[in-house]
Amino acid sequence: MVIKSSAPTRDEVFELLTGIKDPELPVVDIVELGIVRDVSIDGDTVRVDVTPTYSGCPALSVIEDEIVEKLKAHGFSDVKVRNVFSPAWTTDWLSDETKQKLKDYGIAPPGTAAMIDGAELVTIRRSRETVACPYCGSRNTEQKSEFGSTACKAIHFCNGCDQPFDYFKPF
């Protein structure tokens, strides 16, 4: 009996995918970010389910190309990447370890993605959540804009060490 053992197992595919980083956040990989939702293998065909972080995230097509390239290089003749939308991606999926990696990279990690709705959403906030500066730890910081260098980040400023920094928005 010949056992074909060239193609990796499902666990090994997940392991391979941890080698692919988000091009906009090069310290975290696509598995710990929660972009990879599932992997299914049928012979030398593999299907990877991915979910976008934001609807217009330009990194997703780059990530899809890298998944195909990587898995083809590891013995799969056919690699399918499927977009799934439910459940919607949330920053609550990030582990404490992943959040620490973001912080070490200089991005303040997200708080809990509380769903503020209705009247509270359209009232000018007198006080905003304070985000600890990822560089010096000061809480004397302020939000400059809820929209930043990428869809997932806001711009904050630290009055403690006089530096701007990115905040990974709760989403």
Place this chain on the structure above:
Amino acid sequence: MSDSDLFEYLLRLGDDRLVLGHRLSEWCGHAPILEEDIALANIALDLIGQSSLYLHLAGEVEGKGRSEDALAYFRETIEFQNFLIVELPNGDFAFTILRQFLFDVFSFHLLQQLEKSAHAELGGIAAKGYKEVRYHLRHSSEWVQRLGDGTDESHARAQRALDELWRFTGEMFEMDAIDERLLTARIAADLKAIEPKWRAMVSDVLSRATLKIPENVAMMTGGRRGRHTEYLGHMLSEMQIVARSHPGAEW
């Protein structure tokens, strides 16, 4: 409910967001301050991203092999089904913000309903968009209050924008046979149920902004039937020219 109803419905959702996203992207490099330049470009990116998801699904439902790009770049003006309000030129910053606010409140309530759609994929796309629109709405509603309740100049510009825009808001709540059939199938949103919620939230913010809703306004309509203002064709010619000049080009 037929596939052709669903196709049309998805085009409407996609077209509103594509056209408004393109208008917002015209601010890139021109906004009053850097943070706003970045904010408007981000919101444009979200809307164009949402649009591409709806149009991609529309192409699949239609089953004729049209991608989201084919639907965005190779349809003519009369085939676009977006609301008139989203195609109007940007005007000044007040006009752009007021228009965005009126649309964001609508989109907020619309997507809140659509995320429960019996069509699972449509529901999933709407659920993601809903999270994004909450950020958009917070941004536009804060600006409406700052401009309306700001200086004499900003108040006057905001009120002028509102007076101009109000006539284009009635169209958002019109329901035709496609809406009715998809509502019966529990796929589409009930726009009649959204209207009072929209009105309440809009009135609340406008009153805090010291802005007055104009009265006795005759509403403009036609976008859902492909009858557009003179502005859409000009916008599309710019938006579509690269794809049409170099069909199939990749970079």
